[in-house]
Amino acid sequence: DIQMTQSPSSLSASVGDRVTITCRASQRISNYLNWYQQKPGKAPKLLIYAASSVQSGVPSRFTGSGSGTEFTLTISSLQPEDFATYYCQQCYSTSITFGGGTKVDIK
Amino acid sequence: QVQLQESGPGLVKPSQNLSLTCTVSGGSISSVGYYWSWIRQHPGKGLEYIAYMSSSGSTYYNPSLKTRVAISVDTSENQFSLKLTSVTAADTAVYYCAGLQGSGNFHWFDPWGQGTLVTVSS
Numbered sequence: 001d002i003q004m005t006q007s008p009s010s011l012s013a014s015v016g017d018r019v020t021i022t023c024r025a026s027q028r029i030s031n032y033l034n035w036y037q038q039k040p041g042k043a044p045k046l047l048i049y050a051a052s053s054v055q056s057g058v059p060s061r062f063t064g065s066g067s068g069t070e071f072t073l074t075i076s077s078l079q080p081e082d083f084a085t086y087y088c089q090q091c092y093s094t095s096i097t098f099g100g101g102t103k104v105d106i107k
Numbered sequence: 108q109v110q111l112q113e114s115g116p117g118l119v120k121p122s123q124n125l126s127l128t129c130t131v132s133g134g135s136i137s138s139v140g141y142y143w144s145w146i147r148q149h150p151g152k153g154l155e156y157i158a159y160m161s162s163s164g165s166t167y168y169n170p171s172l173k174t175r176v177a178i179s180v181d182t183s184e185n186q187f188s189l190k191l192t193s194v195t196a197a198d199t200a201v202y203y204c205a206g207l208q209g210s211g212n213f214h215w216f217d218p219w220g221q222g223t224l225v226t227v228s229s
């Protein structure tokens with residue numbers, strides 16, 4: 001299986017901060033990488049697909065970048081509703097795997 | 108738009124089988140073009156894909172669960188199902204059904220059901 005490693009596992013930030021989350025794949029996966037946001041007690045929500053394509057309805061402050069083995073999710077100006085856990089997921093392999101998650105909480 | 112809703116028992120005894128159903132609304136399971144998927148999340152942990160299946164029958168299973176899992180699609184009921192055999196406490200999790208969609212080799216999970224907590228306990 002392709003291992004997906006996210007860093008950091010958690011971070012504290014303030015409203016208005018720029019936040020960057022990194023996801024690394026154990027082998028090259030081109031841009032077969034998606035990002036999700038999950039709030040407590042809720043199902044994950046798709047934010048970014050194909051590494052950099054923003055899902056319809058997702059605010060423009062969310063951007064994704066990267067290719068190969070290293071990817072980033074950036075929130076340009078953190079808003080109160082953005083405090084959540086974020087997961088990356090590879091679809092390069094039919095054996096889909098997720099990263100361990102990055103929890104973003106309030107500083 | 109397609110919406111998904113899980114149903115099934117919230118409590119299963121160890122060594123028994125877990126069966127869940129996902130009802131699809133807002134579209135036909137056989138024509139939407141998704142892979143129909145199950146994903147689980149252990150309490151306080153990350154996400155784990157279990158299996159996915161096309162309406163035409165192509166199936167993919169997580170290698171770590173493959174020997175205990177079966178996924179099926181019922182086009183007449185617009186539902187798909189998960190069966191996990193010989194459960195243990197380690198199978199206690201929130202189980203989500205989801206549509207796996209995309210183009211070419213790009214696939215992403217959207218939409219998702221709300222999730223259902225299954226506890227394995229005697």
